[in-house]
Amino acid sequence: DNPQNLRTGSFSLFAHDDWRATQRLTLSLGLRYDYMMPPHDADDRANLYDPSTGAVVPVGSGNVPRGGYEADGNNFGPRAGFAWTLDELGRWVVRGGYGVYYNQGALATSEGLYFNPPYFNLDVYFPVPGLPPPTLQNPFPPNFPVYIPQSATAYQTDLQTPWLEHWNVNVQHQIGRGRAIEVAYVGSRGHDLISARDLNQPAPSPRVPNLRPNPLYADITLIESRARSKYNALQVKFRQQMADSLSALVSYTLGKSTDDASGFFTSAGDPNFPQDSRHPEAEEGRSSFDVRHRLAASLSYMLPFTANKWVRDWQLQAVATIESGRPFTVAMHPDIDASNTGRSNLGFGNNDRPNVTGDPSLSESDRSETRWFDTAAFSMPSFGTFGNSGRNTLTGPGHRSLNLAVIKLIPLGGVRLQGRFEVFNLFDTTNFDLPDAFLGSPTFGQILSAQAPRRIQLGVRAIF
Secondary structure: OOOOOEEOOEEEEEEEEEEEOOOOEEEEEEEEEEEEOOOEEOOOOOEEEEOOOOEEEEOOOOOOOOOOOOOOOOOEEEEEEEEEEOOOOOOEEEEEEEEEEEOOOOOHHHHHHHOOOOOOOOOOOOOOOOOOOOOOOOOOOOOOOOOOOEEEEEEOOOOOOOEEEEEEEEEEEEEOOOEEEEEEEEEEEEEEEEEEEEOOOOOOOOOOOOOOOOOOEEEEEEEEEEEEEEEEEEEEEEEEEEEOOEEEEEEEEEEEEEEOOOOOOOEOOEOOOOOOOOOHHHHOEEOOOOOOEEEEEEEEEEOOOOOOOOOOOEEEEEEEEEEOOOEEOOEEOOOOOOOOOOOOOOOOOOOOOOEEOOOOOOOOOOOEOOEOOOHHHEEOOOOOOOOOOOOOOEEOOOEEEEEEEEEEEEEEOOEEEEEEEEEEOOOOOOOEOOOOOEEOOOOOOOOOOEOOOOEEEEEEEEEO
8 A cells, every 4th residue: 555646846057158269169168056856755655764773764754854865955067068160161170068967867766765664565475384375365364474574665865866977079070062970989977876775685694594684674675876887989970961862871889888787677687786785886897788889870862753743752761770789697596595695676586696607608600599608607606605797797689670661752731741661670680689697597598589570561641
């Protein structure tokens, strides 16, 4: 019984000015301030775990604010940029910029207000010798002999607003009429990103039972602003504006993104939850969305037929994408608590990892959907210990696709109609999903699914 009734508010102030210092140099300067109030329940109908007392208390009492944390009033974001024309003809331009940006995220983080007893109870039942199995009529038998402690949620009381430093420098050169090539370096650093860990995780031990620091509770999810990220990329782009019925864009990115959590919730290939909550900094690795190489090309071409209205105004559009694979984490099967440190609800039990004793990567000729990596390189760690395998250490399949559209433009008074014949994944390329990466699964190392095959679509679009 935990209906969500969140309320919040925010305001921002900014000042900005563009200054043309010379005929060839323009400076852009600005400063922004953001203030976001912590979301709270309109009726204060929520409880949170208070680490100072070791108990769940009503929000707005003791050391627990109404929203779980105090407002961050220090969100100043400076911005600076420039555009410098190098030659008199304006064919060479250098641009650059730096800015600080604060995240005005959704309310998902503050839903943690509602995952505490008594409004939210997590009851776990399993077969016990001599006890009749649970039934739909009585799924929670009161005489269950095993005590299952409740989970809880806590907030870092001085939770910071996540912020990002972003910078870029690029050189652009005009080639002929309507064509340009651009080379850029782009970088960013993320600070105080929202993440979570188990505040009540015990040290790994073979002792049974391995008691938690606060044995009155199971896992205690601490929501905090500790995560960080880093991104660097070389970007090359060629663009041709519409000329001779043809426009085109070709771009290539060589990039690398690293962090210690790629999201607040579990994402494809990674639980985004630390194996050892006492040392979350050990989670540093490739981001779950990291793509090392990406090439994208698109074109639009007006077919040169004008004999009559039936062959006139036909357009061809195409988009091609080639990119390398995303990383993934090899983990223990969720049913196996190898470290004997308990389960985390937010990590969905996927936080334990195996030992790695060799190079699990396979050459491209040896990889297949039935054996994407060398499963023999991973082994079960000793009971009561953490595995030494890292986060996002392996790379999944890449992606290739070509989408094609043939469009007929049909003028109709003040409305333009488009008849569209579209083919997605024209060559029906099989783009595999990530493999099963859970040690203990019967399909460990195998790819069990793929993305969409070729699709053909007919449609009409009205533009007005």
